[in-house]
Amino acid sequence: MKSYERIARRMVAGAALLLLSLSCRSQEPGPIVQEARYLADPDSERVKTILFATIAPDFLYERADFFAQNGMHGFMMAHIMSSWQNDIWKQPTAYTPHAPAGRIVGEANPLLQKCRRTNERCRELGIEYNSVKVAFYKNLPDWFDDAAWRALCENFYQCAVFSRMAQFSGITLDIEYIAEMYHLDYPAYQVIGYPRDRLRSQAQQRGYELMAAMIKGFPDMIFWLLPECMTMYGPLASDLFSGMVSALAEKDSPGGIHVCTEGTYTTTKPRALFGLIYKTDLRSQQVLAASGDQRALDYWQRRGSISPGLWPLGYYREILDAKGTRIGYAGKKEKFGDRIIGSYADKSENYSAEEFHRQYAAGRLLARRFVWIYCHGQVFWQLSKEEMERYHTSASDTLPVVENLQEYLNVMRQPKILDDSSFANRSRQVREHRGRNTFTGFAPYWRHLGPFAFDQKNFAAPLSPEKTIDLQAEHTTLSGSGRWQRTPTDSSGYVDLAALYGNQKMPIAYSLAWVQSAKKQPVQLGFGCNDCATVFVNGKAVFHFDGSRNAVIDEDILPITLPAGRSQILVKCGDRGGSHWGFYLRIMEQAGKTKREVRWVEP
8 A cells, every 4th residue: 555545544534533533431540631631741851853854954943943933843854864864974865956966975065064054053943853754655675685784784884884984873773665565465575485484573573673773973962763564564674673673672772762653643632642652652561572572572561652743734625526536635524625735735733733743742642752753744834946946845834834834833832731630640651661460351352253244335234144143153254164263352352354264355354252240230332443343232323434544542532331131242344455454442440339249151
C-alpha cells in the first residue's frame, strides 16, 4: 500500500473516532474527560514539541525566532538525506543547487555548513531537537544480502557523522513505505530454498547492525522511529525494532529511542488517545520481552518512550471515478469542490483548534519526552515567491495558511494539560511503562469462527453463526470447512483476529465467550473494535458500529443487565482494510464492590 493510502485510512479511522459519543461513562476511575478543562502545565519543560516538516535550512535560520516563540522545539527535517540508499555527502542538493557536483565529505560540504549554522541559531533560541529525517522509500535489500546491508549501514553511519558534525540532536527514521516487506508472506520469501526459518532472527540482526552503525557515528544521538511498527506492520518490523533497541542497550546510548505514533493523528478524544498510546507501549514491551534480550527491555524502561503524533492541519480527500478508482486528490469541498488539486494544496484544518487544544493537552500528559506534529505541507507558514526562490523551497510554501492559524499556534505557545487527576495518574503509569496491569476483566479465552466473506455495504446481514450457536457444527468459511476454535487472549486483552486468520481481504469473524453472574444485576462492558462490530448478549444486540476505526480499550461503555447464572457474549467483528482487525472487550470493575460478582466461565 502506498504511503498516502495508509495515511488516508488512518484519517478515516480517526474521523470515525471523532464521531463517537462520550456520554456513557464507567463508574471506575479511568482516563475519562467528559468536558475538557485545562491547567497551565506545571512542568512545561518536560515535554518538547517537534514538527515533522519539509523546511529549508536557510528559512529556518531566518525564522527560528517565530518557531521558538510559538512553542516549537525541533524539526524532523526532510530532504537532508531522503532515503536509505542516498549518499548524504553528495552535491548538489535541493538546498545547495549551486554547489559543485561530486561527493564532498567533511567540513567543506555546503549542506553541512548550512545545517550547522541553522542548528547553532536554533539552539540559541531553545530549538534544540532538530534531526535528519531518513525514510525507507525504497525496498530494503534482501535480509541475507550481506554486501548490500554493509552498504546500507555505511550510508547510515555517514548520515550519523554528518548529523553530529552539523549539530543535529539526532536522527529520525521513517520505516512505513515498505510495509509489505515486513510480512512473512511477502512473495520474495516464498521462493523455494529461501531460508524462511532464519528470517525473523536475520531481520533482528539487521536492525542491530543498522543502529550500531548510527551509534558509531553519533554516540549521543537521540533516535526517533516512526510509525509504531510493532502494532501496525508484520512481525519483521517488530524484529527490526527489537534489534535496534538491542544495539542501543548494548552501548546504553543516552539519547534513547522514541516511537512516534501515527495512529493517533486525528484522535482528539483523550480516552481514545490514551488507549492507543497504552496499546503501543504494551506491545513494545511484549516484543522486547519475546526477543529474549533483558538488557533491551530494561533500556526501553529507562530510556524509551512513546511520542503521540498529531495532525491538525493539512487536508485532502480522494476523488474517485465512476468505477471507484482514485483519479486524484481534492481539498475541502466547500473551498475547492471536487477539483483535483493534489494532496498538499489545501492547508485547511483536519479538526478545530479547540479539538487540537484537547488533543495536545492529553498528549502532553501521555508523552514522556516528546509530542510531534505531522505537517502535511508547509501548514504553519506562507512564503512569497521571492522567498521561495531565495530559500530553495517549493510552491507549497507559497500557499495560504488557515485564517485562524494563530489559534493553533496559541495551543503550543501556551501549553496546557488536562485538569483531570484520574487521566493524569493513568497517563503517568503509561509514560513510565507501568501500564501492564492497568486494565482487568478480559476473557482469558474466546472461541472463534471464521473468516467469512464480508459484504461491505451490509455488515448487519446475519450469517449462520449468529443464528444458531453449535460448538460442534461445521461451517463453510473462506478457509474451507471450519468449527469454533478456542484460543487464549493476549495479555493486553486484545483479540487479534488478523493474527488468527491472516490477510483475508476484509472478512468477518465471530468470537464467543460466557460469563457467570451471582445474581441479576447491571454490569458495564468496556468495548473497542477495529473496524466494525456488533456485540450480542444472550442473543440480543447491545452494540453496533458500522464504520472504520482503531481498536481502543473502553472506547464504548455498554450498560447491560445480566440475569443470574450463565450468559453468552458473541462478538461479530468485520475488517474494512489495513493491517489491524480485532477488538477489546472486558467486564468493568463495579464501584464499591470488593469482590467481583461476574466472572468469565467455560461453557
